[in-house]
Amino acid sequence: MKVLVTGGTGFLGRNLVHCLLEAGLEVTVLHRRTSSLDGLPPGLSFVEGDITCQESIRGVCDGMDWVFHVAGEVAWGKWHKQSMYRINVEGATNIANEALRSGVKRFIHTSSAAAVGLAERDAIDESFDFNGAELQVEYAIAKRAGEDAVLALVQQGLPAVVVNPTVIVGMRADAGGFVEAVLQRKLFVAPPGGINVCNVADVARGHLAAAEKGRIGERYILGGTNVSLHAFLQQLADYGQTGLTIRRVPQSWAKLAAILGELGAMVTGKDPAFAWDLAKLCGRNVYYSSAKAERELGYTITSLAETVQACVDWVKTSHRAGGNQPAV
Numbered sequence: 001m002k003v004l005v006t007g008g009t010g011f012l013g014r015n016l017v018h019c020l021l022e023a024g025l026e027v028t029v030l031h032r033r034t035s036s037l038d039g040l041p042p043g044l045s046f047v048e049g050d051i052t053c054q055e056s057i058r059g060v061c062d063g064m065d066w067v068f069h070v071a072g073e074v075a076w077g078k079w080h081k082q083s084m085y086r087i088n089v090e091g092a093t094n095i096a097n098e099a100l101r102s103g104v105k106r107f108i109h110t111s112s113a114a115a116v117g118l119a120e121r122d123a124i125d126e127s128f129d130f131n132g133a134e135l136q137v138e139y140a141i142a143k144r145a146g147e148d149a150v151l152a153l154v155q156q157g158l159p160a161v162v163v164n165p166t167v168i169v170g171m172r173a174d175a176g177g178f179v180e181a182v183l184q185r186k187l188f189v190a191p192p193g194g195i196n197v198c199n200v201a202d203v204a205r206g207h208l209a210a211a212e213k214g215r216i217g218e219r220y221i222l223g224g225t226n227v228s229l230h231a232f233l234q235q236l237a238d239y240g241q242t243g244l245t246i247r248r249v250p251q252s253w254a255k256l257a258a259i260l261g262e263l264g265a266m267v268t269g270k271d272p273a274f275a276w277d278l279a280k281l282c283g284r285n286v287y288y289s290s291a292k293a294e295r296e297l298g299y300t301i302t303s304l305a306e307t308v309q310a311c312v313d314w315v316k317t318s319h320r321a322g323g324n325q326p327a328v
């Protein structure tokens with residue numbers, strides 16, 4: 001079985017290619033010229049191309065049984081709106097059209113739980129009425145538009161299945177994330193609200209299950225544990241033996257930090273550490289249910305305790321080895 005993976009040099013993609021190789025599949029990674037291939041497992045094939053350039057990916061799906069489109073941009077700052085749409089919408093459309101032309105048997109599109117919607121209190125599932133546009137959360141809007149573009153091609157014969165991961169953590173994470181910030185005692189406050197945290201190993205296996213069992217044209221939330229942001233960060237601090245007590249801060253503080261971050265982004269051109277779109281979600285319990293994936297795909301959820309321990313172990317191990325694996 002031959003499979004193509006886009007985004008295979010990133011956090012989720014790296015874990016996915018390990019999972020696919022362990023399943024005995026023949027894996028090819030589509031990567032940009034500037035992507036680092038260091039740390040990827042042996043046994044992979046590679047092809048160069050950029051999903052935002054249709055001509056550069058012509059023929060990459062030929063001979064492939066499955067395509068896993070994992071490549072995307074996670075950005076919350078207002079200044080990244082254009083590049084986010086180019087990658088998450090135009091890029092998704094380009095690779096989906098190429099897969100359709102090549103006649104692949106399954107096209108697994110990695111979207112986001114944010115594309116399902118943003119809960120306020122109760123956990124939501126795939127039937128939720130999308131509210132990202134109403135809340136003006138650009139990342140959610142872009143990811144929804146990307147999956148809509150893919151699903152529109154189902155009517156033309158594309159055997160597409162969409163998966164919607166929540167907040168992914170775990171091994172092979174890139175350096176500088178919020179997990180590492182807590183373990184290095186740089187992050188010690190938490191605004192109100194909650195998130196759904198999932199283990200990257202579960203999500204990788206969920207992608208494989210979606211290819212094997214997913215119904216064409218359907219979406220599946222691949223989530224984990226619903227937990228308050230404060231409780232999650234405190235658990236990271238405790239498991240990492242940091243001695244930190246995570247302090248609760250009001251939503252107004254988060255909004256002020258976001259305003260300053262967005263202003264800084266105007267100068268640096270980088271995604272702010274805490275963006276305005278994230279600040280707007282403070283106070284909401286952005287919780288999800290993975291019941292559909294559990295029921296139809298056999299998706300399983302690793303406990304939060306095991307997930308947090310995996311995060312801590314990975315950061316400590318990667319630092320002893322000289323740094324985290326790069327992610328692109």
